[in-house]
Amino acid sequence: MKKLFTCLLTVALLALASSLASAHDPSSGGSKNFLQVFVNGKFCKNPKLTTVDDFIFMGLDVPRNTLNQLGSNVTLVNMDMFPGLNTLGIALARVDYAPYGLNPPHIHPRATELLTVIEGTLLVGFVTSNPDNRLFTKVLNKGDIFVFPMGLIHFQFNIGETNSVAFSSLDSQNPGLITIANATFGSNPPINPYVLAKAFQLDKSVINYLQQKI
Incomplete structure (x- = not known):
């Protein structure tokens, strides 16, 4: 019985992991998560209150x-x-x-x-x-x-x-939207310039200039 419970638990966890890994926008049928209250972080409007x-x-x-x-x-x-x-x-x-x-x-x-x-x-x-x-x-x-x-x-x-x-x-x-330059050189707080200097193989002064500019 214990082995059967362990097997069922494993299958359930794998199914959950698969659903989370493939998570994306809901289809036109809507989402069943959170009792159909939240969809992609937004409340669903009551259909009876919608207008053209x-x-x-x-x-x-x-x-x-x-x-x-x-x-x-x-x-x-x-x-x-x-x-x-x-x-x-x-x-x-x-x-x-x-x-x-x-x-x-x-x-x-x-x-x-x-x-x-x-x-x-x-x-x-x-x-x-x-x-x-x-x-x-x-x-x-x-x-x-x-x-x-x-x-x-x-x-x-x-x-x-x-x-x-x-x-x-x-x-x-x-x-x-992730703009590459803004995210890399304009993060808040800034990424350690030594990290970026090593990553881009640039002098730290160049990194400082880019961070100040962006």
Whole structure:
């Protein structure tokens, strides 16, 4: 009897570990976790209290301000400002680029991104994980679509002399964003500069400069 209990407990623990390892956004059917109260960290709105306004978001036709150091502006539309997305596992972003504007190397830890170029010409790319670290890159023009797999470093760079616009579809209602430079050199509190100097094989003075700048 004791052996049978131990076997059942082991199977239960393995099943739990498997469910946690594969955890992602809920499907359109919603989530059964936490008695269907929480979904991806957000309360579900009572269906009887929803209105048509919960299912519409307007204003993505308006160009965004790109007068910044990077020359780009990302307008993310997720469940925080678009309640109708909650439990659906999707999000959208408009990305505006000034001439030679850059959406710098970054990661979406919970989403694959599908980028559609609306105007302009973009140089895009992503890097695979260790040990290969292969760069997949392409020049995109109006109407072209490119996919960035979940969790991989990727970027977009406007190589044209005119403004560019793209729309990104993400398969998560809360895709997350980790900008590589900001996370590495702009953490709070800062990462020990000796750690970064050794990791990047740079002089500590260079690391200090980057940390102060970012």
